[in-house]
Amino acid sequence: MENIIELKNVTKRFEDDGSAAVKDFNLSVKRGEFVTFLGPSGCGKTTTLRMIAGFDTPTSGSILLDGRDITALPPNKRPINTVFQRYALFPHLNIYDNIAFGLKLKKIKEDEIRKKVTEVLEIVDLAGFEKRSTSTLSGGQQQRVAIARAIVNEPEVLLLDEPLGALDLKLRQVMQRELMRIKKEVNITFIYVTHDQGEALTMSDRIVVMNKGIIQQTGDPVSIYDEPQNAFVADFIGESNIIDGIMVRDRLVKIQGVDVPCVDTGFAENEAVDVVIRPEDLDIVEEGAGFIDGLVTEVIYEGAYYDIRVMAGDYEWHIQSNMSATPGKKAGLAILPDNIQIMHKPRSSDEEIIEKD
Ligand SMILES: Nc1ncnc2c1ncn2[C@@H]1O[C@H](COP(=O)(O)OP(=O)(O)OP(=O)(O)O)[C@@H](O)[C@H]1O
Ligand SMILES: [Mg+2]
Known part of the structure; x- marks a missing residue:
């Protein structure tokens, strides 16, 4: 064409x-x-x-x-x-x-x-x-x-x-x-x-x-x-968890102090990055069975899925799952390596486009 x-x-x-x-x-x-x-x-x-x-x-x-x-x-x-x-x-x-x-x-x-x-x-x-x-x-x-x-x-x-x-x-x-x-x-x-x-x-x-x-x-x-190319696109297109991370080396990212396997390569060693994870890519598992544990703060039934919030450290994770959870109880979060997206931090103010809370 x-x-x-x-x-x-x-x-x-x-x-x-x-x-x-x-x-x-x-x-x-x-x-x-x-x-x-x-x-x-x-x-x-x-x-x-x-x-x-x-x-x-x-x-x-x-x-x-x-x-x-x-x-x-x-x-x-x-x-x-x-x-x-x-x-x-x-x-x-x-x-x-x-x-x-x-x-x-x-x-x-x-x-x-x-x-x-x-x-x-x-x-x-x-x-x-x-x-x-x-x-x-x-x-x-x-x-x-x-x-x-x-x-x-x-x-x-x-x-x-x-x-x-x-x-x-x-x-x-x-x-x-x-x-x-x-x-x-x-x-x-x-x-x-x-x-x-x-x-x-x-x-x-x-x-x-x-x-x-x-x-x-x-x-x-x-x-x-x-495959959103930066945190702005990831955030604007659908909902996302966007959290600070450190790229330890190829295929390994540190999120909230925990080393988590991913599939991304080509970042500098110990580069500060934005980690983007879609709510539907996170699974609720038993405490200790995932990469991180947190406190279930909210569960809302949305028909096709449960909309769940889990507070881990200073970050409230957003999960959409067909498994429910119990508010006030501890739970683990699991993720497959290729559902983790790593993005370079914006380099200039032109790219400083995400309003972080
Ligand atoms: N005639 C004009 N004179 C001065 N500034 C303008 C003029 N038209 C648009 N702008 C500015 O240019 C920028 C882009 O405006 P534009 O109308 O293209 O946005 P948009 O993406 O269509 O937004 P929306 O979704 O609200 O319609 C805005 O900051 C707007 O204030
Ligand atoms: Mg317009």
């Missing part, structure tokens, strides 16, 4: 001397790919999307479409449609005319427009809503009209900025599946923005995890979840 969109060393500063909202951003998006920007509020997701759409210009760096530099091309000259985070429907037009708007501008024949609008209304589950006024729609329905309005133009690239933010969980999941289905049906490249990691893991071919305008990791959902 060839690249459709490329960002090369893209940096955006809103004030000349201000800090960068997006910093040295490099990314190639393949035709037909579903790429998601994932990160906390203010990390530069919308700014990056606006530069791809042409509503903002990079301070430095370039943006390519099919290998052609479009950095200075106005938005209406790009084969790109955007569903904005704060989308606006035309209040004086009914649903049909809202969706038909772009097609009418392109002077497409009326019966063709009617066919396309009917089709997309079906796709977003709003068949029969043609004549309704936008003010009579719920937030979720308005959001679906905004999506329909973008899809109907059959853009090469569709940019979606938190398009499901206003929907309740159920409808959100329905719309996630709908978007994935639409994506399969139409040959559109999707660049999607969310701060919801579950949504990103479900929908994306590739995820770009961002923090403070900097890409932390790019990869497919499985590698992002299983």
Whole structure:
């Protein structure tokens, strides 16, 4: 697959001397790919999307479409449609005319427009809503009209900025599946923005995890979840135990004073590291049978598993297990070596991104 969109060393500063909202951003998006920007509020997701759409210009760096530099091309000259985070429907037009708007501008024949609008209304589950006024729609329905309005133009690239933010969980999941289905049906490249990691893991071919305008990791959902490259990614994608450790030597890490076998190599001897362990990778065992013992402080039944907290020394471990435990009793924690992830400590303040409690 060839690249459709490329960002090369893209940096955006809103004030000349201000800090960068997006910093040295490099990314190639393949035709037909579903790429998601994932990160906390203010990390530069919308700014990056606006530069791809042409509503903002990079301070430095370039943006390519099919290998052609479009950095200075106005938005209406790009084969790109955007569903904005704060989308606006035309209040004086009914649903049909809202969706038909772009097609009418392109002077497409009326019966063709009617066919396309009917089709997309079906796709977003709003068949029969043609004549309704936008003010009579719920937030979720308005959001679906905004999506329909973008899809109907059959853009090469569709940019979606938190398009499901206003929907309740159920409808959100329905719309996630709908978007994935639409994506399969139409040959559109999707660049999607969310701060919801579950949504990103479900929908994306590739995820770009961002923090403070900097890409932390790019990869497919499985590698992002299983092989986070730093503590920020590990913490942001799912819950994790993140604890200080010392890499004694290859394949041996000291956690809370105990030497624990792991599979990582290539660290300096006695290097201070971040140790990352997923709650579901820890097992509750008899006192003395694991690598460490602690006091069970909390057990909550979550349906699929027990959510357990165990205080060991000054660290409260988080465990998700199908085995229960007894609050107030001592228990051991066990872990398999390849479920321990070792990460270098951040070297600079740019990477100092985890707020340790
Ligand atoms: N027009 C602007 N002028 C000055 N600063 C801006 C402007 N737009 C965005 N910023 C700043 O750039 C940074 C990134 O903002 P951006 O809107 O891209 O974040 P985001 O990741 O989309 O966040 P959210 O999830 O809250 O929508 C923020 O610190 C924001 O305050
Ligand atoms: Mg935003």
